[in-house]
Amino acid sequence: MRFERKDLLDLQNLSLEEINLILNTAKSFREVLERPIKKVPTLRGKTIANLFFEPSTRTKLSFELSAKRLSADILNFSSSASSILKGESLLDTARNIMAMKIDALVLRHPSPGAAHLLARHLPISVINAGDGPHEHPTQGLLDLYSIKEKKGKIKGLNVAIVGDIAHSRVARSDIWGLTKLGAKVKICGPPTLIPVDIEKTGIQVTYFIEKAILDSDVIIMLRIQEERQKESLIPTIQEYREFFSLNEERLKLASSDVLIMHPGPVNRGVELPAKLADSSKSIILDQVTNGIAVRMAILYLLLT
Amino acid sequence: MSILIKKGRVVDPASGCEEVLDILIQGENIKKIDENIKAEGAKLINAEGRIVIPGLVDMHTHLRQPGREDEETIESGSLAAAKGGFTTICCMPNTTPAIDTPAIVDYVRHQAKKNAVIEVLPIAAITVGRKGKKLSEMGRLVKAGVVGFSDDGSWVTNSQLMRRAFEYAKMLDVPLISHCQDPYLSEKGVMNEGYSSTVLGLPGTPAEAEEIAIFRDISLLRLTNCRLHIAHVSTQGAIDLIKKAKKEKLKVTSEITPHHFTLSDEAVKTFDTNTKINPPLRGDSDIQALKMGLKKGIVDVIATDHAPHAQEEKELEYTRAPCGVIGLETALSLVIKELVETGFLTFREAIARLTINPSRILGIDRGKIKEGKVANLAVVNLDKKWFVNEEKFLSLSKNSPFIGWTLPGKVEYTIFRGKVVYREKPAKSK
Numbered sequence: 001m002r003f004e005r006k007d008l009l010d011l012q013n014l015s016l017e018e019i020n021l022i023l024n025t026a027k028s029f030r031e032v033l034e035r036p037i038k039k040v041p042t043l044r045g046k047t048i049a050n051l052f053f054e055p056s057t058r059t060k061l062s063f064e065l066s067a068k069r070l071s072a073d074i075l076n077f078s079s080s081a082s083s084i085l086k087g088e089s090l091l092d093t094a095r096n097i098m099a100m101k102i103d104a105l106v107l108r109h110p111s112p113g114a115a116h117l118l119a120r121h122l123p124i125s126v127i128n129a130g131d132g133p134h135e136h137p138t139q140g141l142l143d144l145y146s147i148k149e150k151k152g153k154i155k156g157l158n159v160a161i162v163g164d165i166a167h168s169r170v171a172r173s174d175i176w177g178l179t180k181l182g183a184k185v186k187i188c189g190p191p192t193l194i195p196v197d198i199e200k201t202g203i204q205v206t207y208f209i210e211k212a213i214l215d216s217d218v219i220i221m222l223r224i225q226e227e228r229q230k231e232s233l234i235p236t237i238q239e240y241r242e243f244f245s246l247n248e249e250r251l252k253l254a255s256s257d258v259l260i261m262h263p264g265p266v267n268r269g270v271e272l273p274a275k276l277a278d279s280s281k282s283i284i285l286d287q288v289t290n291g292i293a294v295r296m297a298i299l300y301l302l303l304t
Numbered sequence: 305m306s307i308l309i310k311k312g313r314v315v316d317p318a319s320g321c322e323e324v325l326d327i328l329i330q331g332e333n334i335k336k337i338d339e340n341i342k343a344e345g346a347k348l349i350n351a352e353g354r355i356v357i358p359g360l361v362d363m364h365t366h367l368r369q370p371g372r373e374d375e376e377t378i379e380s381g382s383l384a385a386a387k388g389g390f391t392t393i394c395c396m397p398n399t400t401p402a403i404d405t406p407a408i409v410d411y412v413r414h415q416a417k418k419n420a421v422i423e424v425l426p427i428a429a430i431t432v433g434r435k436g437k438k439l440s441e442m443g444r445l446v447k448a449g450v451v452g453f454s455d456d457g458s459w460v461t462n463s464q465l466m467r468r469a470f471e472y473a474k475m476l477d478v479p480l481i482s483h484c485q486d487p488y489l490s491e492k493g494v495m496n497e498g499y500s501s502t503v504l505g506l507p508g509t510p511a512e513a514e515e516i517a518i519f520r521d522i523s524l525l526r527l528t529n530c531r532l533h534i535a536h537v538s539t540q541g542a543i544d545l546i547k548k549a550k551k552e553k554l555k556v557t558s559e560i561t562p563h564h565f566t567l568s569d570e571a572v573k574t575f576d577t578n579t580k581i582n583p584p585l586r587g588d589s590d591i592q593a594l595k596m597g598l599k600k601g602i603v604d605v606i607a608t609d610h611a612p613h614a615q616e617e618k619e620l621e622y623t624r625a626p627c628g629v630i631g632l633e634t635a636l637s638l639v640i641k642e643l644v645e646t647g648f649l650t651f652r653e654a655i656a657r658l659t660i661n662p663s664r665i666l667g668i669d670r671g672k673i674k675e676g677k678v679a680n681l682a683v684v685n686l687d688k689k690w691f692v693n694e695e696k697f698l699s700l701s702k703n704s705p706f707i708g709w710t711l712p713g714k715v716e717y718t719i720f721r722g723k724v725v726y727r728e729k730p731a732k733s734k
Contacts, residue, residue: 012503091619111621112505113575120574121619132623134505172505195502 003301007119007126010135011176019180023145025297026290032069033292043072046303047102051094052129053079053109058264058288059129059138063106066295072303075102094118103303107131125302133167139263140173142294144181146287147218150259155182158255160212162188162244163222163271166195166233170263174220175201188212189244192233209244216254220261221246221271237270245271251281259283305722306330308343312351312683316358317656318672327356329679332721337675349717349724351683357655359391359422359680359720360636361671363452363662364481364535364559364607366628367393367424369415370408371400376612376700378412381632382420384610384699386726388632389682389715392423392663392670393610397434398457404429404440406448413449421725422718423680425451425668430469430480436460439469446476451666454481456535457582459517461487463524470530479533479557479665484517484542485583494623496569496584504572506622511539511590514583518542522549525556533665534558536609538583540593547602557665559605562638563629565594567705577618577625578705581611595648598657605665606657608635612701630699634692636684637711645712651686679722688714 001021011019032040048067052060060076067074077097084093094105104125107115112134119126130136148154159178165171165187175198178185185203187194188211199205206212213219224240234240246260260272260282268274277284307329314325314337326341327334367381368374376384378395385393395412397403403412409426416424428450432438434457442453453473459482460466466482473480490509495501497508518534522545525532534546537558549556563581568588571579579585597603611628618625639658643649649657659671670680692709694702718726 089616089619090621109621111623113622116575117619117621132505169505172503196497196508197499198502200499201503 007115008137008298008302009115009119009126009128011137011140011173012135016180019141019144019177022141022294022297022301023148025301026145026294029296029300030290030293032296033289038069039071040069041071042300043067043070043303046072046104047075048072048104048106048299049075049077049097049102051077051097051105051107054130056108058291059108062288062291063129063295066292066299069292070296070299072299090114091117091121094122098122098124104299127298127302130169133169133172135173136169137173138291138295138298139170140177141298142287142291143174143220143261144177145290145294146261146283147259149286149290150283151217154178157183157217158186158215159183159218159220160186160188160216161220161222162209162212162246164193164224164228165189165198165222166193167225168222171222175203179203186212186216190234190240193228209246209250210253213250214253216258218259218261219246219254222263223265223267224271241270245273246276247273248276251276261287264288306335306343306346307349307719307722307724308341308346309349309351309356309681309683312354312356314356314673315652315655316673317652318358318660319674321673322652327673327681329719329722332678334673334675334677334679337673349683353685353687354716355651355684355686356673357389357682357684358659358671358673359682359718360389360658361392361662362390362608362610362632362635363394363605363666365393365395365610365632366398366612367395368399368612370411374700375614377419378415378424379419380698380700381610382416382422382424384630384632384697386421386718386720387698387715388634389636389684389718390422390632391680391682391718391720392425392668393632394425394427394451394666396427396454396456397429402429402434403427403450404432404434406444409445409448409450422720425666427452427454427481429453430455430460431465434458436462436465439465439472442472442476446478450478451668452479452481452533454483454535456481456483459483459485459487463520466521467524467528470524470528470532474528474530477531477667479531481533481535482517482521483535484514484521486513486516489513489516493584494580495572496586498569498587500569500572506572509584511541511586514539515541515545518545522554522556525549525554526552529555531555532557536561536564536583536607537594537597537603538564538586538590540590543593543597543602546597550602557604559607560594560598560603561607561609562631562635562642563705565591565598566638566642571705575622576705577620577622578629578703580622580625580627581629582627595643598643599648604657604661606635606639606654607662608632612699613703614701618703628703630697630701630704633697633699634704634706634711636715637690637713638706640686640713641711679719681719682715683717685714685716686712690714
């Protein structure tokens with residue numbers, strides 16, 4: 001089976017077969033990361049541009065490394081040092097970079113649909129590395145991969161996603177990926193951070209972390225931003241922590257071999273105490289490693 | 305100069321006429337309406353199999369002159385209007401500078417007289433600069449020729465000020481057109497708040513942002529007994545409020561745009577910025593309510609809210625693009641497609657909402673076909689379908705969500721003051 005799309009923009013519109021194709025391809029690339037020479041010539045001669053309009057540690061480095069592991073050339077663009085500051089539009093920036101004869105564009109942008117805008121206008125492959133609160137498909141895929149790697153399956157698992165769901169692209173992508181693969185998803189957060197009508201995606205909503213975590217096989221914690229206090233979405237971070245952070249007491253409600261996940265960066269001591277972030281139940285760093293394999297798979301499937 | 309329109313099916317909601325008749329135009333006016341008129345030397349328009357309607361009246365258009373002549377001028381807007389079968393359009397005052405002094409009104413009227421192919425009537429701002437702080441000189445503005453007042457684009461949030469505006473306008477007998485939108489509830493919203501906005505991760509504006517403002521305006525209307533016209537109604541709740549107000553016999557009228565009864569917020573999923581409109585496209589139940597509202601006469605008018613925007617401004621990320629779509633050239637076809645062909649309204653009922661109803665609200669003698677009255681007419685072929693081609697728009701801006709659609713009903717002629725101001729180019733014969 002081949003991946004027929006030009007772009008990877010979201011998980012909402014991927015079929016089960018497409019997701020499985022990516023995960024299976026990622027498995028072969030994961031093995032490359034264990035070799036002493038972590039390189040394959042698959043995309044030699046191809047050029048990939050990283051267009052990042054928001055700060056990023058993991059995703060940006062991960063895409064850069066994925067490209068390099070496949071022997072592709074990578075072009076890094078940081079909006080804060082570019083002609084964006086002179087008023088050049090997103091589309092014009094992309095068109096100009098494309099004119100340098102590159103093969104694919106990875107875009108991270110604060111606006112939902114930014115990647116769709118480029119994909120619509122440009123003939124080259126566009127990969128959404130996170131568009132505002134909309135989706136972060138590669139994160140969703142690496143989360144699926146990581147769960148599958150440890151649990152052997154996704155179907156039937158109880159997965160809890162806890163945090164600022166309303167503003168989370170990771171939550172949305174995870175919801176699509178997990179529900180398509182048959183997991184039972186519960187989301188949890190204060191009512192102000194739960195988006196309208198989200199139950200229509202096929203998940204359960206609760207405002208109580210104990211209810212979300214009860215018997216869960218996987219817990220995905222999301223970062224809470226300081227800004228939400230200013231917007232009156234939560235009164236204080238302190239209160240948020242009291243009601244919505246994962247701690248050892250609450251963890252007892254989960255299944256004994258529960259996985260603790262987080263897309264990063266972790267607010268240690270806020271949503272996740274340091275002890276749990278570093279515990280044996282946490283697969284947070286495995287997620288990061290798997291991210292390289294998953295992104296290699298995506299670049300491979302789109303460009304060959 | 306005389307024109308004879310032969311054998312068209314004349315549909316005139318004002319008189320209730322719906323028959324095949326000839327119309328003889330002499331000079332600027334309709335000379336005679338009858339069967340089998342003979343007129344030597346008259347230019348002949350064969351309207352057999354076509355419908356002849358009064359020239360349409362749009363009480364909500366945005367022309368971008370003065371200020372953004374790159375997006376639309378009074379001239380180009382009038383050409384687009386003529387193509388869509390309109391012979392009278394009212395231009396909103398959110399230009400740069402705003403239409404809030406007699407000097408700007410004079411400018412607009414002068415430009416229209418010089419360059420526009422149809423009638424352009426200015427609407428002035430309720431408050432100076434549309435800033436919502438101080439009443440504009442409404443008396444002088446009416447004297448200068450405006451037909452109504454609106455701060456369109458913004459809602460007058462200060463209720464005391466809006467009350468004064470209502471009271472003051474009573475002596476002028478013109479409608480106050482309110483753009484009902486609570487600025488706080490809608491501050492960050494770029495689309496309707498609902499399942500679609502949740503899935504797309506875009507900030508949404510709840511229906512209540514519009515409804516709260518409508519409730520306030522209707523309350524002030526009750527207090528002052530003035531005339532309120534609610535612009536671009538978009539929600540089910542809004543229809544309920546207007547229905548209740550009409551039952552109380554308050555002087556409220558309202559309008560709905562074709563894009564609001566054609567597209568739902570689901571259309572936003574492609575992130576095409578031609579779905580970004582204010583008020584936003586709403587849900588399916590809202591669309592049903594809007595159509596029923598038009599059917600039951602709760603809503604009196606269909607208006608376009610034609611809002612041209614430059615390509616470079618619409619080709620931006622969804623959150624950054626300006627709101628608005630053009631609509632003069634597609635309005636009639638969408639009315640036919642969504643309201644008439646689906647059986648919600650008869651063709652005559654639909655045309656009433658585009659002709660005599662807005663004319664009555666504006667207090668102008670238009671929107672009718674009558675002997676002795678000015679010859680503003682359109683000849684429409686309901687059997688013709690046409691493809692919406694971006695390049696063929698006469699508007700200077702091309703921001704339409706209907707590009708690529710095939711629509712029913714083609715305007716073949718638009719006649720203004722007895723002159724043909726739009727003629728469909730005949731198809732090249734093979």
